[in-house]
Amino acid sequence: MESVGMLSRILARSAAPRGVIVRSFRTSAPAVSAVTEGPERDVKNFPRPVRPIYPGKVRMGFIPEEWFELFYKKTGVTGPYMFGVSFLTYLCSKEIYIMEHEYYNGLSLALLCIIGVKKLGPSISAWLDKGIDQYENSWEEGRKNQLQTLQDSIEAEKKEQWRAEGQTLLFEAKKENIALQIEAAYRERLMQTYSEVKKRLDYQVETQNIETRISQKHMTQWIVNNVLKSITPQQEKDSLKKCISDLKALSAVA
Template identity: 60%
Template sequence: MLSRAALRTVAARQSASTALVARGSATDSGVRDEKNFPRPVRGEPGKVRLGFIPEEWFQFFHSKTGVTGPYTFGVGLATYLFSKEIYVLEHEYYTGLSLLVMVYIATKKFGPNLAAWLDKEVESVEKDWNAGRQQTITDLQEAIENEKKAQWRAQGQEQLIEAKKENVLLQLEAAYRERVMNAYSEVKRRLDYQLEKANVERRLSQKHMVEWIVANVTKAITPDQEKQTLDRCIADLSALAAARK
């Protein structure tokens, strides 16, 4: 029993040290290296004979003395202790023997049920621990998915902002083109006004010039010149009429 307790203590210490090393064995990405640092597994108790003697002790004798070696060694050792009175069979011995028989009977009668109940309790505790761990993993996975969705939404917001900027640039371009068109229309209207004004002034100048020339020419013609011109015209007309005849 003491040897098994010692072995369990050593195994527990080894598993604890393995767990400590495994905590620091995460890679740069934060994921545990399951291959080089596997998770500790709950150890199962080894096989025993006669209710308390480890199977390893019998295997130790098998390679040297055969199958009956451990039993022969045990009986011979007990005989030697009894014969040399190293172990005295006093009344406490018989009391212990009676208790051993009672414990053996109780173990055979209640042991399987108790072992099954304890196994269920151990499995329940382990299940609770694994459930908490699995729940933590599930929560972390959900957090990762939510973070990915948040990043995706942030990218969508960036695209929306870019679209709004492009829309503002288009509005500015439209306003610029509208103002350029207004400036063009105003300049063209004023140039058309100046052109029309220049045309009107030129026509008025021509009209006044013609009237002035006609008036001055009319004033320069004397009554004798007018009479001569009229007679010449009549003569020309008469000559034309005679030529036609």
């Protein structure tokens, strides 16, 4: 019986997907709070089925306990045993089940199996359970490593998102710097335009001033030349004498 339970446990755990830890569960329905169900599921009348790890109870090594409980309501406690004895007697008396040499070989083989299970079953079960626990520990370690890797990936992703937000602020600062550079270039070009326009206006003003001075000088020279041309030699001599006499008068007064 112990070997049957041990083999059932091994098969149940080997059937589970790799990376999933198989734990011992009761054969009854699981708690509703442990499973997230939709509002339309009737978990009370139709609970979620659970695959048991250990087999159900048996009697005499191979007869399920449920078969005996089925007879209890009709025949009482001794009913299943009486039915078994009667049915076996019927098979043997009608020679439906013939007790030939293979029957006795089967009895001896069954006896050897029972002795082997009773003597070697606990040690083999403990050894196999130890191996299963090692598998569970390795799977649990792998699961923890995978969870840690995923957690590290999540933290790295959050850090990258934080860096991306910093890049957004950096982009805004770069935009402001570019706007300032554009404004400085605009003002510089505006000043260059002002300087060039001023130079051209100053040139025009200076040109007009030069033309005015040239015109004045030409006009003065023309007037002087015409006045000199209009003075006769006699007038020049009289003017010279007048100047000399005026100088003498000034010198006498001094």
